[in-house]
Amino acid sequence: MAQSANVSDKSKSIKKKVLTSVEYALICQFINEFGGGGLPMDCELNMVNRVFTDIEPLALVCILQTQLYNKVRGQHWRHDNRAKKLLKNYDDQCHLYNDNNLLTRMACAESINPISLCRLLLQEKYDLRQRPIVSQLLKHPHLINDARLAANVQQCSYSDNQEGPITDLRRRIIGEEYEQKLKQLANEAGIYFYDERDLRRMGYDKTPDIKVILPFLYKGLIVNWIESKANFGDPKSHKWNIQQQLLSYCNRFGPGIIIYWFGYHEKTPQLPDNSIGITILADFPDREHLDFMQMPELPTPV
Structure with missing residues (x-):
């Protein structure tokens, strides 16, 4: 009885990361209509603690950031003139x-x-x-x-x-934290890789977070690199990432995986832009879905 209760509590604590178009639209509508003379952090607290309690909180934070960034860009000229x-x-x-x-x-x-x-x-x-x-x-x-x-x-x-400086520092720390998480999980899975520092020493300019030394298969798809994004993958942001980074990785190294740790929009994996060899995940791939190349054993010398 106690074990079933623990399972139930664990399932309740799991927050949704892959959002439907309807869910994403409702979140954006809430952000755009949020009033009451509050700050963006008031909007964030309302979304996380009261309105969208079943959704990954950091996904909500990222969506808020994107929506407000687009709003500020659109209104910058108006505020500048005032x-x-x-x-x-x-x-x-x-x-x-x-x-x-x-x-x-x-x-x-x-x-x-x-x-x-x-x-x-x-x-x-x-x-x-x-x-x-x-x-x-x-x-x-x-x-x-x-x-x-x-x-x-x-x-x-x-x-x-x-x-601002505090927010910039927080985002940089979170990004570095999830890059380290990626490397730790890759090591635990038995993946041999070069990281960004290794690749830059080898003369590469645009580098993924990890470049696999021996390619492996994820659900039958070849993986040569993995990119970590401590962010939410909405279609517009993902297209920007393709143009700025992922296209270069695919051209240089072949197919790979991008992990949006805080989730993604359900339409993001369906974008035709991914056909160049991009697989989208919201977490590190399960070990059961990975197939590694078996190195041939060397014959024993006589």
Whole structure:
């Protein structure tokens, strides 16, 4: 009885990674319609804890990131043209509040990411047009000569889960974590491979996360490389990955696997673009589906 209860609890804890078109559309609709003057992290918490509780949380995080990125790109010109007005609003109000959350509240009211708002205000206030200089101020707010503005910028860094130095660091760490997970699982499966560092020493520029030394079969398909993506594979993002990376891998090394650890859209594996030799998975392939080349035994010397 206790064993069946454990199995039941385990099945409940498994979150869905492969999303149907309907499920994906509902998530995108929720993101686009999310209101109430909240930040993107409020939208994320609502999706993960209240609305889409049966779906892999990191899939929801990635879909939110993609949707908001596309939205920001579409509205950038509008916010850029309002930079003067936004700076004036901040200057008019900053002396009325004795806290560091003014810019965060303005970001909610303007439906813009806090770091995007900081970037606009810094560019306008200090007449900065070089993005690296602005990024330096965002990363090190103490360099801003206005103490109150510096404190507000720092608070925005803590409140923005879409961009900024803290968010960039988190994504880089997660990406590296799953690359290490891929190598560990490949070693445990008995796969011999070169990693990116090995391939770069050999003179390759665009390199998959692991290049298999001896190709193997996955469900009858030849595998020469595996790419790790700590992301969600929607069709548009996957097509971009093909153009930027996977096409080069297939041309140079042959067919391979891309793992979207946080899941993918059901239509992504069906894209005709995959016909060049791309297999899409949401986890490392099961050992039972792998067939390895058997090396012939050398004859015993007489």
